Amino acid sequence: MKKKTVCVIGLGYIGLPTAALIANKGFSVSGVDINQEVVSIVNQGKIHILEKGLGKVVKSVTSKGKLKAFNKIQPSDIYIICVPTPFHRNFNPPKPNINNVISASKNIAPYIKKGDLIILESTSPVGTTEKVRKVLKHGGVNIKDINIGYCPERVLPGKIMTELTHNARIIGGLSELSTKKIANFYKQFVKGNILVTDSRTAEMCKLAENSYRDLNIAYANELSIICDKQNINIWELIRLANKHPRVNILQPGTGVGGHCIAVDPWFIVSQDKKNAKLIRTAREVNNHKTKFVINKIKKTANRYLLNKGIKPKIVCLGLTFKPNIDDLRESKALKVVKTLLAENHKINIVEPNVKSYKNLSFLNLSDAIKQADIICVLVKHREFLQNKIRNKLIKLKALDFCGALS
DSSP states (O other), rough: OOOOOEEEEEEEEEEEHHHHHHHHOOOOEEEOSHHHHHHHHHHTOOSOOOOOOHHHHHHHHHHHEEEEEESSOOOOSEEOOOOOOEEEESSSSSSSHHHHHHHHHHHGGGGGOOOOOEOOSSOOOOOOHHHHHHHHHTTTOGGGGGGEEEOOOOOOOTTHHHHHHHEEEEEEEHHHOOOHHHHHHTTTTTOEEEEEEEEHHHHHHHHHHHHHHHHHHHHHHHHHHHHHTTOHHHHHHHHHHHTTTOOOOOOOSSOOOTTTTTTTTHHHHHHTTTTOOHHHHHHHHHHHHHHHHHHHHHHHHHHHHHSSSSSSSSEEOOOOTTSSSOOOOHHHHHHHHHHHHHHOEEEEEEEOOOOOTTTTTTTHHHHHHHSSSSSEEESGGGOOOOOHHHHHHHTTTOHHHHHSTO
């Protein structure tokens, strides 16, 4: 039986790995992205993001003609929407922005035929899948003839190719038949359990998962601020506390970044301001941690200025939102750097996973350390954990905001 054709809309950190994985299972996949540079890179069998194992698969499936990239929707049997869902920052609390989802739905409407599957994977506020149905209906689609559902990704950057295959997936259709048909599709390339529910529960499940993680990180970050005031080594405290059989305090950091944990809780808060009190507080605590880090660096720089009479050269180690990836989305390390630069501090950056970013100045690790008056470890990259480097950073009394030197 001939496999159905698939159109993946959005070739970013989730869309491209998803398209590559499905193509590797024998489907003919059209990847669509509005960025012509991304389209060109993929069609060359290359990748525009850093992700372990992805390059090899993309090269293979493009060479076989199983994956082709376009900047316009291609007629298919299955449409998977993997577009970004950011938030409007000028609202209090921040408001979800699903314009990309609505636009993608409008764009696929003219091509949809009887029996097609329309799957939303983008992290979305509750009710978004129903809005997709409404958009398609207004676009002239006979809703009774198609199958619409929600299937959130739940992967870890750096392990996406493995987790797309092995993690359990939640399928929430707008009808039992839609759920069943979409579940059968995912069973063809997912080895993890396929869990079925309704669309609203599936939407909330993704938000609840990331809010849970945000809450736990907030506790660690708040504790780190308290310990700093009490002159207590937070890393030793956590190590000791975690010896309790029912305690597992997470590692504090520069804040919480990325397009999931730093964003998704606001989707819940924006829909229920009255009751989402703890979830909102966690977001505020994690955002405050970044301000704390900035102020700590500034105070250290001011002391140096008072003692030496000159502005110190500050080296920031790490720029991405988490270790060993190239993803800068919602990166709090990046926010720290931008804030310090805006206040005219002398900043150099070491980021082994990113070649360049706008007008920021990058140095290699060795040169940066030699030039530094103050060193700040913002992200726990593997390059900073090598014994020789780590010992040197400890000797130079680097400010450690991520546990790299503990």
